Amino acid sequence: MTVLTILPPRESYSSNSAGAISLLVSRLAFPGDVVLGGPVDGAPLSGGRFRPIHDLGRAWHWLSHSARYQLSCQCVARRLRPNLIEVHNKPQLALAMSRFAPVQLILHNDPQEMRGARSPREREKLLSKLHVITVSDWLRRRFLEDIDAAPVTVMPNCIDLAGLPPRAEPRAREILFVGRIVADKGVDAFVRAWGNVGRRLPGWSASMIGADRFQKNAPRTAFVSAVEREADVAGVAHWGYQPYEVVLQAMARASIVVVPSRWLEPFGLTALEAMASGAAVIASRNGGLPEVVGDAALHANPDVPDQLENAILHLASNDSERKALSERGLVRARQFDVIMARQRLKFIRTQTMELSGRSHR
Known part of the structure; x- marks a missing residue:
């Protein structure tokens, strides 16, 4: 055919x-x-x-x-x-x-x-x-x-599970955002949350990967510049656009991946990639995200005061909960x-x- x-x-x-x-x-x-x-x-x-x-x-x-x-x-x-x-x-x-x-x-x-x-x-x-x-x-x-x-x-x-990079063991004490640097993706809420709780999590770090578009020459918008300034103040490292292989390697190292979308996600591929990479996932409930993560993620609304902050604190401070969520995510990812x-x-x-x-x- x-x-x-x-x-x-x-x-x-x-x-x-x-x-x-x-x-x-x-x-x-x-x-x-x-x-x-x-x-x-x-x-x-x-x-x-x-x-x-x-x-x-x-x-x-x-x-x-x-x-x-x-x-x-x-x-x-x-x-x-x-x-x-x-x-x-x-x-x-x-x-x-x-x-x-x-x-x-x-x-x-x-x-x-x-x-x-x-x-x-x-x-x-x-x-x-x-x-x-x-x-x-x-x-x-x-x-x-x-x-x-x-x-x-x-x-x-x-997702091609066989083609993913090896999962790091032990995982880095890092909390990661991956996605377009636009308001719909909630990256500003991620930076805000880390700015509010980062000092309470010694030994942990936060990073974000992404640009306005999925391309090396993505436009540098006013929103991108503002978020990066806030990230510098909050202590969030920002790496801009990175090739897909680099993104997957970062997910394979990070302990937690946050998907705080305000947008009604049609699916939520980032959440699936994070689960398949062995990270514990924090995600909003918008659009198709709940269908992807099922019971293998901690849910948080990016715009409800303290929800995202509390979710980050809870997972970063609780090794057993983080491990359990990671294992459920791996099982969930096999369905895709x-x-x-x-x-x-x-x-x-x-x-x-x-x-x-x-x-x-």
């Missing part, structure tokens, strides 16, 4: 600056899958057969970037004649591609904030033309809000291993083809 996977136009499939969607696509891709995306800086990720489409839109220079991207994808589909097309996070593009083969629209973010899926009528149209997959049940509920019940498949994000995820994806693809009435070539 030939599967054509289409990334969002701004999503980088570069091994140097891949975002969460690209990392997931690369993990799940079968050898014959063709992955379409914009041009990459350096080597592409290893999953599938990556095909950049930067040259195909030049003939339509008067059109918008998204329109040129769509036409480029359609040209590839017309020549490739895939059995199945998977479109990530772009409802309008998914509809346009449904002319060429059965389509699976895979949603990683809130559909009610996407063009082509904001209204109930738009979402009903999508369901009539293609198969919808969401990475969490929270996203599934958002998609089905205010429309009649309909089949929407939940396929959680996954890439081996099982690829088996599930293969089943979903076959089911979609059968329902479409089109046979494999």
